[in-house]
Each structure stands twice: as structure tokens, then as C-alpha cells.
Amino acid sequence: MSVAVDNGRIARRFAALKAEGRAGLVTFITAGDPDLETCRAVLHGLPAAGADLIELGLPFSDPMADGPAIQAASLRALHAGTTARKTLDLVRGFRETDADTPVILMGYYNPIHAYGVDRFLADAIAAGVDGLIVVDLPPEEDEELCIPALKAGVNFIRLATPTTDDKRLPAVLQNTSGFVYYVSIAGITGAASADNAAVGAAVERLKRHTDLPVAVGFGIKTPEQAADVARIADAAVVGSAIVTRLAGGLDADGKARPGLAEDVLGFVRELAGGVRGARGSV
Amino acid sequence: MTRPNTYRSGPDERGHFGIYGGRFVAETLMPLILEVEKAYREARADPAFEGAIREHLKQYVGRPNPLYYAERLTEKLGGAKIYFKREELNHTGAHKINNCIGQILLARRMGKKRIIAETGAGQHGVATATVCALFDMPCVIYMGETDIARQQPNVFRMKLLGAEVVPVTSGARTLKDAMNEALRDWVTNVADTYYLIGTAAGPHPYPAMVRDFQSVIGDEVRVQMQELEGRLPDSLVACVGGGSNAIGLFHPFLDDPSVQMVAVEAAGHGIDKGPLAHAASITGGRPGVLHGNRTYLLQDEDGQILEGHSISAGLDYPGVGPEHSWLHDIGRVEYVSATDQETLDAFQLCARTEGIIPALESAHALAEIVKRAPKLPKDHLMVLCLSGRGDKDIFSVAQHLGVKL
Numbered sequence: 001m002s003v004a005v006d007n008g009r010i011a012r013r014f015a016a017l018k019a020e021g022r023a024g025l026v027t028f029i030t031a032g033d034p035d036l037e038t039c040r041a042v043l044h045g046l047p048a049a050g051a052d053l054i055e056l057g058l059p060f061s062d063p064m065a066d067g068p069a070i071q072a073a074s075l076r077a078l079h080a081g082t083t084a085r086k087t088l089d090l091v092r093g094f095r096e097t098d099a100d101t102p103v104i105l106m107g108y109y110n111p112i113h114a115y116g117v118d119r120f121l122a123d124a125i126a127a128g129v130d131g132l133i134v135v136d137l138p139p140e141e142d143e144e145l146c147i148p149a150l151k152a153g154v155n156f157i158r159l160a161t162p163t164t165d166d167k168r169l170p171a172v173l174q175n176t177s178g179f180v181y182y183v184s185i186a187g188i189t190g191a192a193s194a195d196n197a198a199v200g201a202a203v204e205r206l207k208r209h210t211d212l213p214v215a216v217g218f219g220i221k222t223p224e225q226a227a228d229v230a231r232i233a234d235a236a237v238v239g240s241a242i243v244t245r246l247a248g249g250l251d252a253d254g255k256a257r258p259g260l261a262e263d264v265l266g267f268v269r270e271l272a273g274g275v276r277g278a279r280g281s282v
Numbered sequence: 283m284t285r286p287n288t289y290r291s292g293p294d295e296r297g298h299f300g301i302y303g304g305r306f307v308a309e310t311l312m313p314l315i316l317e318v319e320k321a322y323r324e325a326r327a328d329p330a331f332e333g334a335i336r337e338h339l340k341q342y343v344g345r346p347n348p349l350y351y352a353e354r355l356t357e358k359l360g361g362a363k364i365y366f367k368r369e370e371l372n373h374t375g376a377h378k379i380n381n382c383i384g385q386i387l388l389a390r391r392m393g394k395k396r397i398i399a400e401t402g403a404g405q406h407g408v409a410t411a412t413v414c415a416l417f418d419m420p421c422v423i424y425m426g427e428t429d430i431a432r433q434q435p436n437v438f439r440m441k442l443l444g445a446e447v448v449p450v451t452s453g454a455r456t457l458k459d460a461m462n463e464a465l466r467d468w469v470t471n472v473a474d475t476y477y478l479i480g481t482a483a484g485p486h487p488y489p490a491m492v493r494d495f496q497s498v499i500g501d502e503v504r505v506q507m508q509e510l511e512g513r514l515p516d517s518l519v520a521c522v523g524g525g526s527n528a529i530g531l532f533h534p535f536l537d538d539p540s541v542q543m544v545a546v547e548a549a550g551h552g553i554d555k556g557p558l559a560h561a562a563s564i565t566g567g568r569p570g571v572l573h574g575n576r577t578y579l580l581q582d583e584d585g586q587i588l589e590g591h592s593i594s595a596g597l598d599y600p601g602v603g604p605e606h607s608w609l610h611d612i613g614r615v616e617y618v619s620a621t622d623q624e625t626l627d628a629f630q631l632c633a634r635t636e637g638i639i640p641a642l643e644s645a646h647a648l649a650e651i652v653k654r655a656p657k658l659p660k661d662h663l664m665v666l667c668l669s670g671r672g673d674k675d676i677f678s679v680a681q682h683l684g685v686k687l
Contacts, residue, residue, distance in 0.1 A: 110571045114585025115584075164312075188466045
């Protein structure tokens with residue numbers, strides 16, 4: 001499947017990272033958090049701050065796999081009037097400034113279901129979206145969105161977890177494209193951090209089953225933790241920690257204080273430093 | 283639409299009732315969902331499991347409960363002959379315990395050590411805390427902060443029974459958020475925890491499993507009506523939030539074409555008063571995906587879930603069980619609604635004519651009977667599922683009636 005799908009950016013980025021001999025940094029922010037303007041400023045600054053791939057959260061009222069930080073981000077975005085259409089507009093605007101950094105939309109199925117799957121895929125491609133991560137669509141529901149996405153040329157990136165055993169793994173990997181996202185803990189986003197040895201073993205196990213790059217996320221909060229993951233996986237994903245940093249820049253009314261975007265991007269720069277220095281320091 | 287040979291064969295092996303149902307859960311939970319499905323299938327094939335359920339329902343819950351001829355209400359309404367299926371006489375005062383007995387026995391078979399559940403009005407939380415006390419298992423109940431404030435007696439009951447009640451402060455702080463939080467707990471404690479879902483919704487196999495455990499309601503009605511009247515009932519009426527008491531009453535009769543079925547959703551202030559004024563997912567919503575299944579949902583244009591309103595905390599869930607969505611689409615069950623005011627009127631009528639204080643949930647079904655029965659002939663046999671007793675509701679009813687307790 002992955003051959004038919006590849007629209008290029010994700011594969012090119014991982015190939016370039018491999019050539020550089022380093023792991024990538026995948027950053028997550030929620031579209032429209034805390035408002036569209038501030039989000040746009042953060043989004044546009046991410047590549048220069050060192051984000052190699054960008055996950056953009058499609059806000060949902062009921063994010064049942066997310067911890068408090070991303071739940072709050074989703075609600076802030078919705079209160080600011082963010083919709084699926086405005087999320088795609090953000091991507092379109094970003095693409096005018098950056099033709100190379102992959103953008104992956106991450107969220108839950110119902111907003112896409114409400115938009116209409118075929119229309120959503122067409123609009124996502126037109127906006128410059130490279131892939132989708134949809135938390136509540138396991139392989140058992142592949143014909144809902146995964147197969148249509150692959151046919152339309154949008155990567156469908158699947159989550160593998162500590163509960164995905166060897167028997168189940170082939171089914172999870174079968175229609176996965178772009179990369180595999182390993183969720184390093186059984187839990188919600190922003191919770192406890194995983195043990196490095198366990199993550200290393202899990203990445204090795206995944207590598208035995210797939211040639212796709214493996215990104216590791218959940219519980220990575222500091223540049224040091226990002227560096228630890230960068231030594232054993234193809235990319236480290238940081239979400240809740242960035243979103244928490246963003247929330248720290250809000251005033252009592254939940255409005256962005258001056259300098260919020262720069263502060264968030266400064267944190268991303270620190271994370272990127274951790275990831276980029278990781279293998280050199282082994 | 284072609285009529286199926288049977289309405290009772292669903293779901294298919296992937297958990298679908300027509301286009302509804304399914305297993306829309308995070309990958310971390312998927313292996314667990316499959317484990318529950320396998321364990322349930324094996325349990326159903328084990329006569330010892332069925333025997334244990336039967337024994338507990340008889341000795342502990344007090345089943346069978348009566349199919350009671352509501353003579354004064356029948357006379358007052360002057361039409362159909364009205365029977366109440368007295369689920370409110372069960373231990374813990376509602377139909378919820380039927381499902382809890384089944385699921386806790388399953389959790390024990392699976393070797394699970396800890397039970398979690400969500401609750402809205404608190405009836406399912408009390409029933410879950412009850413079976414956890416009975417089987418000596420730790421129990422954590424997630425309940426929205428808003429619901430905790432309006433259902434204090436049930437919160438205290440759960441605590442007396444040894445459960446930990448965790449206030450949910452995310453989202454709108456009601457039932458849907460409690461379910462989100464229970465799912466977050468489950469995804470974090472996958473190894474030892476069993477999620478005891480309280481209604482016929484959620485990912486497969488829950489909708490089918492909860493329906494099976496609640497079908498004891500309809501199975502008993504079938505036998506009891508045969509004994510009392512020598513024939514099948516003509517119509518069945520039940521309230522629907524998630525829809526477990528309704529599906530439990532209806533399912534055994536789905537293939538009897540002479541039996542009409544009416545499900546009553548909560549119209550709150552009125553379905554015409556806007557999307558936030560009611561909790562009628564089928565009558566006033568449209569299909570979407572939430573909490574593991576595709577079903578009718580209260581949602582906005584962008585697929586964001588809306589917070590329903592009902593005078594009854596047990597009905598203000600923004601979704602409904604997937605089998606109901608299917609039964610609606612194929613036209614086998616009629617879905618109607620009752621407003622808060624109609625419900626309050628029926629609540630008082632039932633108390634005064636029958637000496638039974640019904641749960642506000644059940645009073646929605648009573649409100650439909652008040653509309654329907656007078657137009658029907660006296661030989662029309664109508665069964666109402668009196669799903670719960672109203673003791674828990676006296677505070678909110680007093681408030682609505684302007685009475686200070």
C-alpha cells in the first residue's frame with residue numbers, strides 16, 4: 001500500500017534524516033490553540049525552530065485518549081472558533097511558506113465523519129496535508145477512512161502500543177504508511193514517561209515487522225528525554241509538553257500574552273537541540 | 283427497504299447493526315475489547331455462567347419482578363389496558379443491576395482485579411458499587427461534577443458501598459465526560475481493570491452484551507403476559523437514554539410483528555427549542571462516531587459533541603445505543619420524545635394514581651402512555667417498563683415544583 005500512497009514529503013524527510021545520521025523531531029500543537037493568529041505564528045516558526053515533521057491536532061470536544069493538557073488545548077481551540085475547515089486553512093497558509101516539512105493531522109474520527117470522508121480527503125490534499133493519525137480508528141475499521149485515504153494519496157499513520165502483541169502487529173502495520181507511531185506507554189497523552197530499555201526493545205520489535213520509520217511518543221517532556229528516544233528511534237514526538245508550555249503563556253482570561261509564540265518556539269529549539277545532539281554524544 | 287428475516291440476529295461479527303455499532307477505540311484498548319468479546323462468547327456457551335447469573339438474579343436481585351396491572355391508571359386514561367414491568371422493585375431500585383450481575387461475573391471469569399464504571403444519575407454507579415461489594419472487588423466510579431451536585435444521595439450510597447467516586451471536571455462535567463474519563467483510566471490500567479459499561483452503547487461487544495443481560499426484562503414479560511392474558515402484548519413502551527432498559531424489553535419481541543414498540547427520548551425544554559435544549563439523539567440528532575460506536579449523536583455541523591439537556595440526569599447522554607439507531611432506521615421501533623414538563627406531570631400522576639414514585643427516566647415513558655393509551659381500545663395490552671424508582675429524584679422534582687425540602 002505504501003508505494004501507491006506516497007506523496008513524497010514524509011518519505012523524503014525521513015530519507016534526509018537518515019542521510020544526516022540523526023533522528024527527527026515531531027512536534028504536536030492543536031490547530032487554533034489558543035487562537036488562530038497565535039497558532040499560525042507558532043506553526044510557521046516550527047521548521048526554523050527545528051521541527052522536522054509537524055502534527056497538527058484537529059480539535060474535538062471529546063478527546064478520550066488525551067490527558068488534561070491536550071484536552072484543554074482542544075477546548076481552547078474550539079472556543080476560539082476552530083473548525084475542520086479552518087484547520088485546513090492553517091495548513092494551506094503554512095504550505096505557502098514551506099513546501100517541504102510534512103504536516104500530519106491528528107485527531108478523532110467524528111469531525112472528519114461530519115465533514116464527509118471523500119470531501120475531507122480532497123480538501124486535505126489540496127491544502128497540503130501529508131498524513132492522518134486518527135486515534136479512534138483501529139485496523140478493524142480500516143474501510144472507514146484508512147483505505148479511502150490511501151487510495152486518495154494521503155498517508156495513514158497508525159499507532160502501535162505496548163498492548164499491540166506480535167499476533168496483532170501485522171494487522172496494525174498492514175495498511176500503515178509514512179511511518180509508525182509507537183505509543184511508548186499504555187495510557188493517555190502527557191502521562192508518565194516510559195523506560196528507555198522497554199522502548200528500545202519495542203522499537204526493535206517493530207523494526208522486525210516493518211521497513212517504515214518508527215517515531216516514538218507519549219511522555220517525552222524534556223530535551224534530555226527527547227535525546228534518549230532519538231538514540232533508539234527514527235523520530236521523537238513531543239506534544240503535551242509543548243502544549244503545556246503554550247498554556248503557560250496565557251493570561252487569566254486564556255488570551256495569549258505577548259511573546260507566547262517566541263517562547264513556545266524557544267522550547268522547540270531546546271527539544272531540537274536534544275534530538276540533534278543525541279547520536280553525536282553516544 | 284427489504285425486511286430482514288429476523289431482527290434479532292445482530293450484530294455481525296464486527297459488531298455492526300446495519301451501519302451502526304463497530305469498534306472505534308484507540309489501539310491500546312483494541313486488544314482488550316477483543317479479549318472481552320472472546321471471554322463473553324465463551325461464557326455464553328458455558329451453562330455454569332448462565333446458571334450463576336440466574337441464581338444471582340433470583341436470590342440477590344429478587345427476580346422475577348411482577349408484571350403489574352395498573353388498574354387505576356388504566357381507568358383514568360380510559361383506553362388501553364396498562365401493565366407495568368416493575369424493574370423498580372429490583373435490588374438497588376432499577377434495571378441497571380441486571381447488567382451489572384452479568385458483567386461482574388464475566389470480569390471475575392477474566393481474572394480482572396479492579397472495576398471501573400461511569401455514571402450519570404448514579405443508578406449505574408450504585409448498581410456497580412453494589413456488585414463490587416458483593417464480590418469484594420475495588421470499584422472506581424467516574425461521575426461528572428455537575429451530576430455529583432444534583433445526585434448527592436446516590437453519591438453517598440456509592441461511598442457507603444465502598445466505591446471510590448471520582449469527580450470528573452473535564453468538558454461539560456456530565457455523563458459523556460465521565461465516560462471519557464473512564465476510558466482514560468482503562469487505557470492506563472489495561473492489565474488488571476474491567477470497564478463495566480452501564481448502557482447498551484460503547485464498542486462491540488458491549489451493546490450486544492448489555493442487551494443480552496437486560497433481555498431478562500422482555501423474556502419475563504413474555505412469560506408473564508402469557509400467564510395473565512394468554513397472549514402477547516400489543517405494545518411496549520420504554521424510555522431511552524443509552525437505551526438499555528428499552529432494548530432489554532424490546533429484543534425478545536422484535537420478531538413478533540403484532541407487537542408495536544415505542545421508545546421515548548428526552549425532549550427537555552422541547553426539540554424545537556434548539557440543539558442544546560433536549561437530549562433526543564435519534565429524534566433530534568444525526569449519525570456520528572463517539573465512545574466506540576457509530577450511532578445517532580447530538581452534534582454540531584463540525585462534528586463536535588453537544589451537551590444534551592433533560593430534567594433526568596439518566597437520559598442526558600448525547601448518544602444512544604447503536605441497535606436503537608438501526609431499529610429506528612429500519613422502522614421496527616417508533617422513536618418519540620417527552621418534554622420535561624410532560625414528564626413531571628406523568629411523574630405526579632403515577633404517584634397519585636398508582637402509589638408508585640417512578641424515576642424521572644421512566645416517567646418519560648409514562649408521559650407517552652398518557653398521550654397514547656386514551657386513543658386505544660380497552661383490549662389493547664400495553665406494557666410500560668418502569669425502569670427505576672424515583673426516590674433519587676425527589677429533590678430535583680421538588681425544586682422544579684417550587685417546593686423547598
